[in-house]
Amino acid sequence: MKKMLYAALVLMLLLLSACGNQEAGNESSEGDAPEDTESKEVNLYTARHYDVDDELYKKFEEETGIKVNLIKGEADELLERIKREGDATEADLFLTADAGRLFRAKDDGLFQAVSSDLLDEQIPENFQDTDQMWYGLTKRARVMVYNKETVTPEELSTYEALTEDKWNGRILIRGSENVYNQSLLASFIEIDGEEKAKEWAAGMVNNFARDPEGGDRDQAKAIAAGVGDIAIMNTYYLGQMLNSEDPEEVKVAENLGIFFPNQETTGTHVNVSGAGVVKSSKNKDNAIKLLEFLSAPEAQGTFAEANYEYPVNESVEATELLKSWGEFKEQDIPLSALGTNNSKAILIFNEVGWK
Amino acid sequence: MFISIDNVCFSYSNTKTAALDQFSMTIEKGEVISILGPSGSGKSTVLRLLAGLEKPEDGSFNIQETVIFNEKKFLQPEKRGIGMVFQDYALFPHMTVAENIMFGLFRFKKAAKQERLQEVLELVELEGFADRYPYQLSGGQQQRVAIARAIAPKPHLILLDEPFSNLDAELQGKIRKELRDILKKADITSVFVTHDENDAHAIADRIVKLKDGKIEVIGRPCDILNINRQAVVEAVALVEQRDMMSV
């Protein structure tokens, strides 16, 4: 009796899963054969959730006939899934919006090195992993925005200067759970060492206009509301606000000045969106093709236009908006440092009480 | 000997003392037995054991030649052919009177089902109530439906749990007599549980007095009840008087 029940249960599960598979993607059945160079699909785990990405994948499909299968999620959760799936994973490419996560994936041995002349041509060396395990696709700069009425750009200089007494109660920035802040602090650890970085974080906390809350856009709005005078945010959020459907948001953004800090010193903090080919990928060639496609001028232009991100491909011109913000000097550190120092950054945040 | 119960012992899992200790008796066909005792004496336990709602630790129970339970065998309640009238009647609220009564008649043919329904409805004098829902009936009517439902499948034995406790005092006397009439008319063997000596005296052929899970005495009502005879006579007279008035 029990055996029969058990057998029935397993059979039922199998049948259901077979149906489920078919529903989920008809194409997936043909492409699963390992090392099948003729396969017509690529499986992507991505932590980027932009509509423009979907449009690019669609275009890729049209051009190459290779179907892009997607699971969108949070970076760390997707990483964990790949890790647990191990060699059997269906994932071919892992795409995320933070170099720290790319480093972590590499560190966990989830990526494989891939080489492609086209990739080398399209993506400058400093936006590639040193072992060619992953490639940067877009740049995002973490800059200052300020209230044009109460602050002049001449008063601004570096991230470090924000800890001066003069800015007491005037600084706005989001919480420490946010990866962009973690990367920012991680970069300071790399440049100035842990001790200095901790001093900086403590000084920032000391100058906070309020306890951190909300996202990057909310910091900009808080300036408009008069809560504080300077906010740290990623450039593309400002771009989104300037082009918002909500006229009030546009008004807020127009009253803000943008400032690229540390131009005279270490450069503005930059992070990347990037992707790497999963170690046990069964559609490696297609994954590389997709990487090449995403770093090609056309896709790079789309990223810049639709999402206000900086292209990594130097042959692509920035959009009008990005150009109006001007050229700027970037931090000159290996991006993998953002990953190696990420844990240290968290510990420092906790120690100095950066919520 | 129609029913024999031998040495039945039982205790609830969360207590140490026995709820029922070496309960034995025999019952003749058509007899009305009353189990009498204060609350906690184990009288409801007897019913639950006979019905199959609890498993005994020891002892045996036979109806005619059929073993209902002994140390090896335990017949599930639905296989025992025993009817039960619950203290709160437990009429299925989502079924009409007719559906309630026919619930136990699933082995009957369709025509036989209808026939039996009419029979028992007539017996309990509820002919016009077949399509009512339980909540549309009075307490006394609900009880009669419960009795009708229990006797419809023609059980060997019917168990009644405190049949009068949910009725107001005025109804009690009338129903006592009705119940005895129904049971006798249907020629059905029955065991009912009560804490009220008047109930036992009015209906039972024999009385089992229980105390602390043990049988104190078994016998005919007139032999064992030391209640004021005068009071009983008056009570019975009162009942009859009421009956006449209500007719």
Next chain:
Amino acid sequence: MQRSLKNINVWTFSAVAIMALLFLPNLTIVGGIFTPTNDNWAHMKEHVLWSFVSTSLILVVATAVLTISIGLSLAWLIAQYQFPLRNFLKWALILPLSIPPFIGAYTYHGIVNYTGVIQTTLRDRFGMEVNPSHFDIMNLPGAIFIYTIFLYPYVYTITRIFLSQQSASLIETSRVLGKGPWGTFFRVVVPISRVSIIGGASLVVLEVLNDYGVVKYYGIQTFTTAIFQTWFGLGDIETSIKLAASLMGFVILVLMIEKLLRGRRQYSYSTTKVRPLPLIQLTGWKAAGATGFGLVIMSLGFFIPVIQLIDWTILTFGTIPMAEFMSYVRNSVTVAGIAATVIIAFALIVGNFGRLVHGKMAKLLPRLSILGYSIPGAVIAVAVVTAFIGLDRSLAPLYQALGFDTTLVLSVSLIMLISAYIIRFFAIGYNSIESGYDKIGTNFRDASRLLGMGITKTFFKVDVPMLKGAIISGFIIVFIDILKEIPLTLILRPFNFDTLSTKVFQYASDEKIMEASQASLLIIGISALSIIVFYKFIEKEPK
């Protein structure tokens, strides 16, 4: 005799099998308690853990107190009094449940922030510059407000059903004994409703504990923050699971205390006739007060956020691709429908098993399934992924025999996602079914068996029809909960599988709350529709 014994075995076997399936993934997490502590653990303990824990406690206690106050007082008003709009409010007061708290959090912030409708109106129409800190909702009181206003329906529904089933005599006795309405409320209604209050409030508390969306956005650091900080930030999932396991341990403790408090009290009624409460007509300012109170709660929990979402939908209409929306709706409804159906079926089986088998384990074990609801979905997801990959590996030979050319079959199918839903939300469905079983007691079952019906026949002919209300209400609550679920859906879905809630996440996680409004409205709409259909159905019932 043979057949009956077999019956019991099938019930026992299925119930035990179901519970094993539900518990296995949770057990892997509980096992996390025993992993040795490391530096990260020590660091968390030294610097942040206690402040996180105390914030969580404040959040949980305040939300519990407020949801009980609002939920119970509304339930009492509806159960006892007649006033304008009562019949509408009776079911409409459940609607806030259809709004996922984190959507509510984003929406309320959107309303009150600098570019929100309140401040812009004051500024542009009346030329008033207001102190922005008066309009800051992103803080602890703000989060308590959000959780309260969107979760009170758990307390409201459960206590209202309970109160409406109470015999009038209890309450009338109190009044005859000279207690006024307030005295009756505090001396009789509150104590007799204790179990249903605790039942509802514990769902609220667990939901607050496992939620991350609201506190993350509002910058409040709770115990959940610690779990995610160690996982995402420190990359240390072991410590993260250890933290989650501690949370489970705490919840087990609370459950046991609750069990002790509840003691051996039986709350089932089994009489066929429970005299319902006659409604007392309120007049004048009392009636206005009752209606006003209901409407204020309704507006805060439903109308205001929905209107804002509609406004945003209009504002952003056409700017986001909507071609696929029908398929998101279909996907959402399908997985939620399947999972809710299975959960209710499982709950019926396990609940019936609890009644068949006397003994504490049979009652206690299913209650432990609530553990799956106490910790963040992302952690459960990891446990589920691990379990399914293990299952796939052990079934690999079978797959090969069947001609699949891959190892992962179950774990790349919808089965994994649906199983995860079942593991997580079983407790919600079971809660409803168990209280249904409690309510009907065992007499009807016994009566049926004495009339010759076996356990299984009795189940279908007596138990299921009598449980209809509990089945439907359990189904709806689970269905809505799954519809708005995000973390499990995100991680465990197969390729190219989007639901309304993943769409909401996609935009909201990128601070595009306006763009997220379409999918949010669809979730709310479907949930609201199912609540309305349910009430129309219940009202038709004779009784």
